[in-house]
Amino acid sequence: MTDRPWLAAYPQGVPADIDPSHYPSLVALMDEAFTQYADRIAYSFMGKDVTYAQTDSLSSAFAAYLQGLGLVKGDRVAIMMPNVPQYPVTVAAVLRAGFVVVNVNPLYTPRELEHQLKDSGAKAIVIIENFASTLEHCIAHTPIKHVVLCAMGDQLGLLKGTLVNYVVRNVKKLVPAYNLPGAVRFNDAVAQGARGSFKKPDIKPDDIALLQYTGGTTGVSKGAVLLHRNVIANVLQSEAWNDPVMKKVPAGEQPTSICALPLYHIFAFTVNMMLSMRTGGKTILIPNPRDLPAVLKELSKHTFHSFPAVNTLFNGLANHPDFNTVNWKNLKVSVGGGMAVQGAVAKLWLEKTGCPICEGYGLSETSPSATCNPVTAKEFTGTIGVPLPSTHLKLLDDEGREVTTLGQAGEIAIKGPQVMAGYWQRPDETAKVMTEDGYFKSGDIGVMDERGYFKIVDRKKDMVLVSGFNVYPNEVEEVVANCPGVLECAVVGVPDEKSGEAVKLVIVKKSPDLTEADVREFCRHELTGYKQPKVIEFRTELPKTPVGKILRRELRDKK
Template sequence: MTDRPWLAVYPQGVPADIDATQYPSLVALMDEAFRKHADRVAYSFMGRDVSYAETDTLSSALAAYLQSLGLAKGDRVAIMMPNVPQYPVAVAAVLRAGLVVVNVNPLYTPRELEHQLKDSGAKAIVLIENFANTLQQCLAHTSVKHVVLCAMGDQLGLLKGALVNYVVRKLKKMVPAYHLPAAVRFNDAVAQGARGTLKKPGITPEDIALLQYTGGTTGVSKGAVLLHRNVIANVLQSEAWNDPVMKKLPAGEQPTNVCALPLYHIFAFTVNMMLSLRTGGKTILIPNPRDLPAVLKELSKHRFHSFPAVNTLFNALANHPDFGTVDWSNLKVSLGGGAAVQGAVAQLWLQKTGCPICEGYGLSETSPSVCCNPVTATEFSGTIGVPIPSTWMKLIDDNGKPVTQPNQPGEIAIKGPQLMAGYWQRPDETAKAMTEDGYFKSGDIGVTDERGFFKIVDRKKDMVLVSGFNVYPNEVEGVVANCPGVLECAVVGVPDEKTGEAVKLVIVKKSPDLTEAQVREFCRHELTGYKQPKVIEFRAELPKTPVGKILRRELRDKH
């Protein structure tokens, strides 16, 4: 193995390697948590606390229900919800039944949802009723046979639950009309399952735990196959990395984390939910991080120690007039990931909370964390830090040869126990992504210094990163090309103060009557919010190579 110069900067007590074999599966990890921490609060949501014991009971019943439908080990079950208590219950149920979780972004359009359900071959879906209308539009074209439908207030008790559901459905009108006659309500599914028994399947470290969908340079979303051992490794790596500050908690105080990132995103899935189960922590579920007054109002009721977020959220909160209503003094670690953290944001956050943002780096393909700044750092480094325990990283050139000079750019390549088994049913894409010696090619261009700190300087892929979400130009271009009146188009990322980057769409018109408003309306129907163009520009022609390939870089440079 390559020498690891970065071990010299590890904080005291952080091991060079972790033992990912200590659990045979994520189910074993969860069972241990339910047993050891039965009386503790697992999740806090809208003023209601859900205990570990309750999560255990509910997920066991839902797992028995899923098995009663005839779902067999290895079958895929999609989960499409914001951060509500039913999400962790559904994840635990799917895994305990020996099935595979398919995380779905609830804001997907019918077209995007259909692709993911068809590609994964999901046979069942657990979703919140707010997005039932989206499912209704594509259900017939998928292999989904069973639908479990949740409502926002399901787990809030009779009175409060009914009130919350009334507000969501009638006052805020957040549930468009839908028709899914065969759907079973979440609480009914749990009640049915409770009357049956869960048959415990034999699950090995090599079994698939989840399919985490990620775009590709081809614009087609691919499922990263994450095995039980991949996610276990990343949970233990993250725990070891955070330990130097988390062990400073007063004796007997329950570690508490803020989950404002969506649980369907691998960052929150592993670093909020799974890590919290491992440490017996409490997770504060934030269903809508865009509602800043509600986020701050919720946080003002809690003592919390860990806050994983993206640059845009740190920035929005720190600049909000209600920021001071929250007690930030117990915060031990602010983890920045998903997109580059801006220096100005990091400075403001440190000034206002006294807790520096610790920037890390990861991908869906790596469960996700591979690299992070030491949590003991007292200032923002502007780098993505060093590889975490049991992780190897190197820079390679276009021929796959190692780049050895400090500050010389190369593509970041990664190896470690958190690395996926490959892309779901795409051996060709898997082969393209790997080096001969088993490293994963990230598509990100980085530099490294003598101490082993990595910094990202560019992206090999033309991907646009909007608030931590990947937008692939090819996908957006493919959609816009179908808009009446468009001759050709190109998509690039442009800097944006709020979201880090935004989507810029350049169009050559086929019909002179085409307006910006028409294009925006078309995009609204076909693309989820973060993929929609913020800037639309019309041009007489697009810059191209002699072969006819569109020069995206030129479009970026002219912005």
């Protein structure tokens, strides 16, 4: 489809296309921010502000330290932390040094962490001490040679930092015992790097910026290869998209965004951290979004304009008794992504804040934003909106041909400068999702209306979407199959009021003594929280095709 019917829906001033070659690399984008906004606050965390100039000097010292380890351009460095100031500093350091960021979910089990470190070939990891014991359990089986340990209070100054670390370690007991010989403390690494010299590598648009891991249809987590130009494009697309409302931020007031989504998730990585860098914005880092009273207490201290979140967070906050302790009047844009936004939640949010939720859509493979509702919309549309500038969408039938009848469903395929280069070292998997003409096949089934708005109606893959995180049934099934007493099992997604979908596990027992508690305990050791089954059901047999393939759809229908 050559014409783009959705351009008519663009708010005034939003361009049809952006220029992804505006910066040669994300490093150039960051360098510009460090110079232009040196005195501005870049991050606010637990009452402590970090300026752009401080982020510049910390990251440049840490980059020198990493280079001093003997790592070479293109080497992968894993980052395993919640939203603490060391995260953006480490990202800046890794990219400035010419290395590749590997974002890791800090709640991973040793099995999940081992897979990602081996698959990415990461030689170094920067990890918060709270999860160091997870690394200890698998580090011997990975290529990791260097470990840098962070603590919650590293960047809070001597007095407050010492106090915070004491509480985290000894009062809340959030740091299980670990033994990682040779690990270096973050502050020591920065101090060492400050005495060394940082050599600027030549970074090009087609160099890899990050490996963003996503589940696979085979159940194996794969790294989406995002180039510098992919993420730059998505930052510029997001900026252009938000501009109609963000330009209403009063002169002299720093654009401020709430970062309650984890930075290891591509949505927060691009739309919070990198977009704020581009606009000279301030980012309020929320380390634990599940602690709603703490989130609201932090928000009550700030004036803020942008709030990207998932449906579950919007819902939890809007229904919390402390909601009105926060001044929501300055909020200009609430972007809903990661999972479907529910109409009832959108309605309540609009009533309570006066700022509608603009639902967007994207994937790790698209850096992530591909579509969004116009930020000038006054009401919730129930659609995923229209393609962003420079982005083309089409719908494909099962044979891969474009669906031309309006309102007819097809697989959403996306083309644009934000689409990944492929899956890390998996040409076979890349070939399955990329078309000859450069479109990425999303696995989601959608329809388009006459205005160019898209709506998701189904999913081609068996993936389960839990609060914005992908859960692949094959991975959970493979794990549970190793649980003593399980003969066979199957996993499906079932609707869930809080998380959109939840994991349902159906088991046929080999041993009559197997209990639900046994299965839950086994899963807790092997699977991170969002992948663990919410519903467990025992049956005498699983529905199958004549060939023996499990009919997941039947398990879904018989909830």
